[in-house]
Amino acid sequence: MAKVTLAIIAQRTGLSKFAVSRSLAGKSGVSDETRRRVQQVAAELGYARPSTEPDSLTLGVIFHDTDLINSELHLLIQNGAQSEAQRLGYRLNMSWTHRPDEIQAIVRSCSGAVLVGPHGREGFARAYALGKPIVRQGWLEPLEQADHVGGTDHEAGSAVANYLVTLGHRRIVYVHGTPGYRGRVERFYGVREVLERHADVEFREMKFDADIRFTEHLRAAHADGFHPTAFFCAHDGLALTVMSELMRLGYRIPEDASVVGFGDYSAATQISPQLTTVKVFGQQMGAACVRLLDDRINGRIPADISVRVQITGRIIERASCGPRTTPEVAAPIVPAAF
Missing domain, CATH: 3.40.50.2300 (Response regulator)
Incomplete structure (x- = not known):
């Protein structure tokens, strides 16, 4: 018998995985009617959430650990991502690495991830291969089909x-x-x-x-x-x-x-x-990264459209x-x- 996953319950109910996860976890953000419907469908399908299942409400934020010149910017991005994730009901897995195998493992354990800094091609390739939503904060190739948040x-x-x-x-x-x-x-x-x-x-x-x-x-x-x-x-x-x-x-x-x-x-x-x-x-950039991931996870953006978000600077x-x-x-x- 095939394993019953959150994605199957989401498909059966017509809801997002986010809504299904919150309903089953008894958290706020969904109506009582939605919660009852999800629980009923989960029971009918025989869903049992194992303790080892990765948390579908966790987002990864992976900073390039040798990009010291931008350390203060990265701290601001971290603060913004944490505040916005808390507001939207996500947990964050903050990591500092440039190793492609570690990047892949982190992304695999999350619903989506933000990659901050000059990660190399192999790291990006391994992350995208998992099929999870990815948002970049760093430079892209011209017309690269990737979601990105940056400055001006x-x-x-x-x-x-x-x-x-x-x-x-x-x-x-x-x-x-x-x-x-x-x-x-x-x-x-x-x-x-x-x-x-x-x-x-x-x-x-x-x-x-x-x-x-x-x-x-x-x-x-x-x-x-x-x-x-x-x-x-x-x-x-x-x-x-x-x-x-x-x-x-x-x-x-x-x-x-x-x-x-x-x-x-x-x-x-x-x-x-x-x-x-x-x-x-930088703080607003971090928050925008989380909002863009949330839009991807909940299907608010067409899958074949890449998005650029720019946070405008200001002369002080x-x-x-x-x-x-x-x-x-x-x-x-x-x-x-x-």
């Missing part, structure tokens, strides 16, 4: 470019830091897209090698006759480094140079002057940015001793 990196770059131009800055740098992070590249593309339309703006990109400090890049720019008055940095940590180096060289911020970060993480308000930055709403103005008040060449020149 390209738009953020364009918004910061408009902001700095409005403040009067005409010599602008995008400080890239260590290359290889897709979000940083998208912000660069957004900045460039706007500034290319302004013939009077000179725009440059600074990419860091591990052994070359920001000061050396700035000295090279000065030697080339380029004296920037505004720096948009790829993340808040990099912005703090740039501000510290500029002030060490005698720059006044924001009188001689404006600095903008990205993220609005805790460090943004722990420096003086406090950092103007683009706020990334603080004291590190201001109107350009001095000519470009009036700012301190980096001496050769540095």
Whole structure:
């Protein structure tokens, strides 16, 4: 005799597995009539829920455990996912790994999963092979058929470019830091897209090698006759480094140079002057991941349609940015001793 599962009861009653599970568990979220009908059908079919059966109300959230650069964002995502899961009646299995076999085992034990960070192709392939709903938080290939929740990196770059131009800055740098992070590249593309339309703006990109400090890049720019008055940095940590180096060289911020970060993480308000930055709403991203999984589990989205959810960032103005008040060449020149 075939094993009676929640899916069979759901098919017989015309309800979702979510509603069936809550009815059999005696939990809230379903009407008394629905609960009685589910219990009656389960009894007729001879359903007995074994103690070893995976909990159909558990969602997996799997963070890439070596993606340390985004650790504060991941903490916000975790908080948002936990709050939304509790509201919707799910339990969460939080895990930190990049091993494909472990990813597969976690997804197998859950009704659906969120994969956060740069998991590799094998990990994704093993997760999708199980046929469970998967939501990604990280970068996708163009038109990849996958559900995704993310921010607005390209738009953020364009918004910061408009902001700095409005403040009067005409010599602008995008400080890239260590290359290889897709979000940083998208912000660069957004900045460039706007500034290319302004013939009077000179725009440059600074990419860091591990052994070359920001000061050396700035000295090279000065030697080339380029004296920037505004720096948009790829993340808040990099912005703090740039501000510290500029002030060490005698720059006044924001009188001689404006600095903008990205993220609005805790460090943004722990420096003086406090950092103007683009706020990334990580907690809302985590909540959106859980809502999207819930929509998939309950069949609210056509199975052949992939969904992208974007949580829009916002410029948070603080004291590190201001109107350009001095000519470009009036700012301190980096001496050769540095």
